[in-house]
Amino acid sequence: MTGVERAATVAMWAVTALVVLTLLAPLAVTLAVSVSASPVFNLPPPALSTRWYERALHSRELWPSVWLSLEIALASTAAALVLGTLCAIAIARGTFPGKTALTTFMVAPLMMPGLVVGVAMLQALRQVGLRDAFASLLIGHVVITLPYVTRTVLASLSLFDFTLIEAARTLGCSYPAALGKVMVPVLAPAFLTSGLFAFLASMDNYPISIFLVDAWHKTLPILMLQYLEENPDPTIAAISSGLIALTIVVLVAADRLVGLRRLAEF
Amino acid sequence: MSAIPGSMAAPGAVGDARPSRRAEPVAFLALPGGLYLVLAFAVPLLMLLFASVIRDGHWTLSSYAKFLGDPFSWTVLANTLRAALLTTLICLVAGYPVAVALTRAPGALQGLLLASLIVPLSVGVVVKAFSWTILLRSDGVANQLLVALRVVEAPVRLIFTEAGLVLGAVNIFLPFMVLPIFSVVRLIDPRLPEAAATLGSSPLHRFVHVTLPLSMPGIIAGVAFVFSMSVSMYVIPTLLMGDRFKTLSILIARSFLFMRDRSLGSTVSVVLLLIAIAVVVASALLTRRWQPAR
Numbered sequence: 001m002t003g004v005e006r007a008a009t010v011a012m013w014a015v016t017a018l019v020v021l022t023l024l025a026p027l028a029v030t031l032a033v034s035v036s037a038s039p040v041f042n043l044p045p046p047a048l049s050t051r052w053y054e055r056a057l058h059s060r061e062l063w064p065s066v067w068l069s070l071e072i073a074l075a076s077t078a079a080a081l082v083l084g085t086l087c088a089i090a091i092a093r094g095t096f097p098g099k100t101a102l103t104t105f106m107v108a109p110l111m112m113p114g115l116v117v118g119v120a121m122l123q124a125l126r127q128v129g130l131r132d133a134f135a136s137l138l139i140g141h142v143v144i145t146l147p148y149v150t151r152t153v154l155a156s157l158s159l160f161d162f163t164l165i166e167a168a169r170t171l172g173c174s175y176p177a178a179l180g181k182v183m184v185p186v187l188a189p190a191f192l193t194s195g196l197f198a199f200l201a202s203m204d205n206y207p208i209s210i211f212l213v214d215a216w217h218k219t220l221p222i223l224m225l226q227y228l229e230e231n232p233d234p235t236i237a238a239i240s241s242g243l244i245a246l247t248i249v250v251l252v253a254a255d256r257l258v259g260l261r262r263l264a265e266f
Numbered sequence: 267m268s269a270i271p272g273s274m275a276a277p278g279a280v281g282d283a284r285p286s287r288r289a290e291p292v293a294f295l296a297l298p299g300g301l302y303l304v305l306a307f308a309v310p311l312l313m314l315l316f317a318s319v320i321r322d323g324h325w326t327l328s329s330y331a332k333f334l335g336d337p338f339s340w341t342v343l344a345n346t347l348r349a350a351l352l353t354t355l356i357c358l359v360a361g362y363p364v365a366v367a368l369t370r371a372p373g374a375l376q377g378l379l380l381a382s383l384i385v386p387l388s389v390g391v392v393v394k395a396f397s398w399t400i401l402l403r404s405d406g407v408a409n410q411l412l413v414a415l416r417v418v419e420a421p422v423r424l425i426f427t428e429a430g431l432v433l434g435a436v437n438i439f440l441p442f443m444v445l446p447i448f449s450v451v452r453l454i455d456p457r458l459p460e461a462a463a464t465l466g467s468s469p470l471h472r473f474v475h476v477t478l479p480l481s482m483p484g485i486i487a488g489v490a491f492v493f494s495m496s497v498s499m500y501v502i503p504t505l506l507m508g509d510r511f512k513t514l515s516i517l518i519a520r521s522f523l524f525m526r527d528r529s530l531g532s533t534v535s536v537v538l539l540l541i542a543i544a545v546v547v548a549s550a551l552l553t554r555r556w557q558p559a560r
Contacts, residue, residue: 004469016367019360019444020379022437023386026397029407033400041400043407087299094293102300104550109307111490111546113498115518116314116535117307123317124310143307146299197388204390206501207515211522221392225501228396237400240393247388251381260380264445 027244034237041234052238061223062239068134069220073202076141077149077195083142084149084194085187091150092157103154107147114207117143122211133217140208145198152194153187155265160186189258193265196254200247311539318532329533338512343537346513349428350497353435354443357492358485360436361443365484368444369452387441395505398434399425402506408433431506435496442495443488450484451477482556490549494542514538 029043034052036045056062084106091103109117118140125136160183168178206221213222220243228236254263318329333339368379386394401407402424409421424430454477462472500515514534521531 002469008469012363012367015360015363016379019364019440020382023382023440025407026394026401026437027386027389029400030393030397033397041403042405043400083299083302086295090293090296094296096293102296104546105308106299106303108546109303111494112311112542113494113515113535113538115498115500115515116539116542117311119518119522119531119535120310120314121306124306124313127313139306143303146303150299200388200390204392206392207498210519221390221501224392224396225504228392228505236396240390240396243393244389248385251385251388255381260377260384263384264380265449 030237030240030244033234034241036234039233041237052234053242055235056238056242059235061218061227065218065220065223068137068217069203072134072137072141072219073199075138076145076202077199079138079142080145080149080198081191081195084146085153085191087150088154088157091154092160093162106150109143110147110151114205115210118208118211121208125212133212133214136212137209137217137219140212141202141205144201144205144208148198148201149191149194152197152265153190156187156190189262192254192258193263196250196263200250314532315536315539318529318536329529333530333533333537342512342514342517342534345511346497346515346538347541349432349435349503349513350493352432353439353496354489354493356432356436357440357443358489361440361488362447362481362485364440364444365447365451365481368448383441383444386438387445391438391501392505394438395434395502398430398437398502399505402430402434425506426508426510428507428511431503431511434506435499435502438502439492439495442491446487446491447481447484450487451481454480479556483553486549486552486556490545494545497541497545498538514541 032043032045033041035048035050036042037047037049037051038045087102087106091099091106121136121140121143125131125139130136130139164182165175165178168182169175173181204221205219206225209219209222213219218226224236224239251263319325319327321328364379364383368376371379403409404421404423404425406424408424409418412418413421424433458480459472459476462476463469467475498515499513500519503511503513503516514537517534518531518538521527521534525531
């Protein structure tokens with residue numbers, strides 16, 4: 001190894017260490033502040049306390065938002081899994097004009113500015129007379145979750161050997177049984193990873209939701225930002241820590257099921 | 267193959283006559299999802315576009331003329347693009363070495379590094395932006411570190427500054443740069459740079475002429491991701507900059523949610539939408555340009 005290479009390698013690992021530290025720092029800081037007895041965000045915490053967790057647990061506003069966000073995220077992810085998988089099968093198997101364009105179109109919402117999509121949806125929904133916040137949020141969040149599923153399932157299908165289905169049918173399986181026994185297990189990791197990221201994206205969405213919520217239906221990110229603007233105290237750090245813990249639990253489970261490296265496929 | 271114009275999901279007639287080809291109507295499976303996105307995503311955006319160029323039943327670009335004629339708009343546009351470009355550039359410079367380090371790391375370390383990218387990526391942006399407000403306070407960790415390292419003598423103002431905003435945005439978007447580059451770099455055949463070395467190429471020459479061109483598809487994907495997210499970010503500047511700094515997103519939110527100025531809001535929305543579409547088109551063209559290199 002020459003001097004230049006050695007220097008480059010050292011620089012590479014130094015940058016990597018710094019990046020990892022700064023990526024984890026915000027999470028560590030949130031956890032530290034959430035267990036601090038102090039109502040201002042000074043670090044290190046002067047004394048430990050669980051008062052912010054208690055306050056979060058007893059908040060009357062928090063739980064309806066948590067349930068609303070969970071309902072919307074679960075329902076929109078389920079819808080996206082069905083619509084996205086069908087679409088991915090059509091793109092992977094079908095030959096039709098405009099296939100490339102359709103593929104780009106199906107993942108386009110990922111790259112479009114959320115606020116603009118939110119505004120446009122709000123105006124369109126008002127035009128057709130829909131004013132129900134829950135239905136509006138659901139419609140909006142399927143637009144967010146659908147690209148994740150289509151993209152990941154399509155990538156997985158492009159590696160799938162469809163003659164396996166014919167082999168299963170030759171061996172006496174009915175067509176639906178062949179799909180269920182051969183294709184679904186192969187696609188299961190793709191369902192899991194795309195469903196996971198779609199769910200997280202829905203749980204986290206602010207820019208589209210802000211236009212579709214009303215005073216009685218506020219998703220968690222909307223409530224959190226509003227809370228931060230009105231009374232910035234470590235209650236929000238306690239809620240954030242809860243979300244971080246939940247995310248880690250879900251990711252550990254996903255890692256056990258499909259492995260970390262599949263989660264990192266982008 | 268016969269192309270049937272006008273119907274996106276029409277099955278093409280294919281010469282291959284195996285029985286399984288009867289499953290060609292498989293193309294219709296794209297209809298529910300495709301139609302959904304057309305109705306819930308494309309049509310609303312087109313309506314927004316038309317609303318911005320039609321006034322009292324006439325085609326007009328007057329709202330754009332008004333927007334572009336106002337120096338304030340140019341400040342906002344410059345703020346948005348500057349913050350997004352800086353964020354993307356720093357993400358690329360910091361993210362590329364991390365992606366390469368990931369490919370070189372042995373199993374267990376690679377797992378740890380991947381976890382330290384995926385966990386922050388999966389935590390919500392409100393949570394991360396909020397924790398950056400704590401980190402960047404004048405008595406916060408970032409300042410304590412800067413003072414301890416003698417970079418500055420006394421704590422400096424970081425929160426509510428553009429530097430603080432870019433720092434926070436870089437941190438929040440970095441995984442979206444690293445992971446696409448990693449997924450491309452790890453497929454590069456290690457024998458290629460070795461072959462170049464055998465042929466007497468210097469390390470720098472090897473990087474510029476072998477490794478870098480081969481990683482371009484990942485770089486393009488990462489840059490497109492980070493730029494399109496940072497050009498339209500809303501939560502991060504709201505928390506890290508507050509009212510002082512106007513970006514296109516903040517202007518859109520303000521005109522619709524507080525000022526009730528639909529005309530201004532639609533105009534700015536279309537400007538931001540066009541920037542986002544330009545990024546998608548540019549990245550598609552660039553990817554095609556670099557594809558044969560792989």
